[in-house]
Amino acid sequence: MPDTPQPDTAVVEPAPAAEELVIEESLVEEVSIDGMCGVY
Amino acid sequence: MATTAVAFDPSRAWRKARSVALRPEPFGALVYHFGNRKLSFLKSKPLVAVVEALADHPDAVATLVACGVPESQWPAYERALADLARSQMIEERTPVPPTTRRLAAGPCTEAENA
Amino acid sequence: MTTVERPVGGRLIDQFEYGLDAPICLTWELTYACNLACVHCLSSSGRRDPRELSTAEAEAVIDELQRMQVFYVNVGGGEPTVRPDFWHLLDYAVGHDVGVKFSTNGIKLDKARARQLAATDYVDVQISLDGATAQVNDRVRGAGSFATATRALENLAEAGMKDFKVSVVVTRENAGQLDDFKALTDRYGAQLRITRLRPSGRGADVWDQLHPTQQQQRELYQWLLAHGDGVLTGDSFFHLSAFGEALPGLNLCGAGRVVCLIDPVGDVYACPFAIHENFLAGNVRDEGGFQRVWRSSELFADLRSPQTGGACTQCGHFDACRGGCMAAKFFTGLPLDGPDPECVQGYGEAALAARDGSAVPPRSPLDHSHTRPVRGQPTLLGMPALPPAKICDESPLSGLELR
Numbered sequence: 001m002p003d004t005p006q007p008d009t010a011v012v013e014p015a016p017a018a019e020e021l022v023i024e025e026s027l028v029e030e031v032s033i034d035g036m037c038g039v040y
Numbered sequence: 041m042a043t044t045a046v047a048f049d050p051s052r053a054w055r056k057a058r059s060v061a062l063r064p065e066p067f068g069a070l071v072y073h074f075g076n077r078k079l080s081f082l083k084s085k086p087l088v089a090v091v092e093a094l095a096d097h098p099d100a101v102a103t104l105v106a107c108g109v110p111e112s113q114w115p116a117y118e119r120a121l122a123d124l125a126r127s128q129m130i131e132e133r134t135p136v137p138p139t140t141r142r143l144a145a146g147p148c149t150e151a152e153n154a
Numbered sequence: 155m156t157t158v159e160r161p162v163g164g165r166l167i168d169q170f171e172y173g174l175d176a177p178i179c180l181t182w183e184l185t186y187a188c189n190l191a192c193v194h195c196l197s198s199s200g201r202r203d204p205r206e207l208s209t210a211e212a213e214a215v216i217d218e219l220q221r222m223q224v225f226y227v228n229v230g231g232g233e234p235t236v237r238p239d240f241w242h243l244l245d246y247a248v249g250h251d252v253g254v255k256f257s258t259n260g261i262k263l264d265k266a267r268a269r270q271l272a273a274t275d276y277v278d279v280q281i282s283l284d285g286a287t288a289q290v291n292d293r294v295r296g297a298g299s300f301a302t303a304t305r306a307l308e309n310l311a312e313a314g315m316k317d318f319k320v321s322v323v324v325t326r327e328n329a330g331q332l333d334d335f336k337a338l339t340d341r342y343g344a345q346l347r348i349t350r351l352r353p354s355g356r357g358a359d360v361w362d363q364l365h366p367t368q369q370q371q372r373e374l375y376q377w378l379l380a381h382g383d384g385v386l387t388g389d390s391f392f393h394l395s396a397f398g399e400a401l402p403g404l405n406l407c408g409a410g411r412v413v414c415l416i417d418p419v420g421d422v423y424a425c426p427f428a429i430h431e432n433f434l435a436g437n438v439r440d441e442g443g444f445q446r447v448w449r450s451s452e453l454f455a456d457l458r459s460p461q462t463g464g465a466c467t468q469c470g471h472f473d474a475c476r477g478g479c480m481a482a483k484f485f486t487g488l489p490l491d492g493p494d495p496e497c498v499q500g501y502g503e504a505a506l507a508a509r510d511g512s513a514v515p516p517r518s519p520l521d522h523s524h525t526r527p528v529r530g531q532p533t534l535l536g537m538p539a540l541p542p543a544k545i546c547d548e549s550p551l552s553g554l555e556l557r
Contacts, residue, residue, distance in 0.1 A: 025164075026116075026123065027117065028120045028124060029165065030081075030123070031404065032079065032403055033072065033078070034077075034386045034389070035389045035402055036178060036179070037392060037403070037404070038412070038414070038425040038427070039181050039388055039426070040228065040230060040427075063175070064175075065169075065174055065175050066160060066173075067162075070225075072225040074253060074275075079178070
């Protein structure tokens with residue numbers, strides 16, 4: 001089991017895990033197909 | 041924002057959307073919708089099994105049962121399915137009339153192998 | 155294959171160091187041939203390489219991508235449409251469950267092709283443009299290139315094409331035209347995509363002159379926050395996240411982790427902006443093909459392991475920018491475990507100044523640039539411009555040197 005809960009929401013906000021959120025981790029993460037560097 | 045996605049009702053019949061490609065990965069799966077170009081990351085193998093099995097069961101709850109998801113986890117799974125419905129990764133299918141007959145599709149075996 | 159323990163759950167990016175079974179998307183440069191000679195070309199394109207993959211070899215790559223269930227591939231070059239088998243390969247990919255987005259300067263997109271594309275599912279088109287006016291654009295892409303691009307946009311719009319894009323590389327010269335770019339794309343019903351200039355390929359020669367100033371970067375960042383809805387960036391400005399609020403996207407380098415490049419001769423690089431032997435993972439012609447390279451190459455295993463941020467880890471913004479762009483650092487001669495040359499906190503400028511003055515930044519010996527001026531030569535570097543090919547020239551390849 002991961003020992004630090006990740007502050008995840010269903011729509012990914014890429015801000016780092018600086019703060020812990022109360023909500024439970026979601027089983028789905030939405031990612032932007034355009035939002036990954038290395039494609040032109 | 042206007043959307044054609046339907047709010048998630050677990051007592052209705054669902055299936056993986058037809059415009060969607062689902063690719064298993066070691067951690068779960070990546071799901072890509074060719075129509076709305078959204079990409080989702082499914083974080084657990086059992087969830088992937090549920091998504092794949094939705095079409096074989098009369099409603100989402102029956103799918104969770106068949107896949108052996110513990111009831112304590114149902115809220116998390118229903119939240120996940122709601123997210124997928126919102127991004128149109130899963131869609132409703134024509135409701136199957138209720139029947140007391142045992143379904144041909146048995147327990148969801150992918151979950152056992154997860 | 156490996157029994158390494160992956161974390162369960164967490165964010166997608168946490169999974170990257172353990173590898174993905176296939177890239178999420180990848181870039182495939184089909185040819186180094188090009189009718190243009192843009193000053194900043196990341197692939198130093200112009201002349202066809204005689205070792206280019208054959209049609210059969212390209213089909214074999216597509217077969218592999220299908221087996222690996224790659225969702226879609228970004229096809230570029232050079233100018234991919236100058237390959238005689240381009241339209242065949244497009245159909246082949248779509249017919250084998252691989253979506254295609256291709257990047258083009260528009261040279262071949264006449265009305266008939268536009269209608270054909272509008273009727274084809276799973277194909278996206280991206281037209282390259284680096285100025286909202288011919289005056290700004292053609293300095294970098296060559297006389298007549300703005301006209302060629304906008305003609306293609308007209309044809310696509312008229313044919314009822316959906317979701318086509320205009321892709322802009324942000325430079326010092328066009329950074330003030332962002333609103334104009336938005337207006338232009340709105341006019342054609344296209345989506346605007348802006349991406350970062352890297353000092354890659356011929357870009358290394360003009361980077362000092364063309365890369366945005368710090369002030370322009372700040373304005374760009376503000377503009378994205380205010381108007382970025384509906385404007386794509388390919389996550390290429392994640393280094394700007396160190397200004398404050400993170401921009402949408404994964405906000406980290408995708409090289410070898412979620413993306414990679416297949417070049418015209420089948421070489422697999424970590425990223426299209428890193429065409430250099432240091433980032434060469436293998437070749438699709440090798441035993442095991444592309445899949446073996448993606449899953450087992452040493453380079454990619456290296457990139458998928460946790461990266462050292464070096465001095466950058468001391469910076470409070472490191473989590474937001476992750477040290478910036480690997481290719482930008484490499485081709486400006488900066489260490490990979492240090493700041494990005496365009497670090498918004500200014501550490502990059504300091505690092506550039508601290509470089510050994512006698513050291514030459516890395517440069518790949520691979521250069522497919524035209525060896526003579528072409529029609530419509532860009533004027534940024536002060537070279538005389540030959541007149542562009544006339545509209546009535548029969549061959550749209552006028553001025554194109556092959557081999």
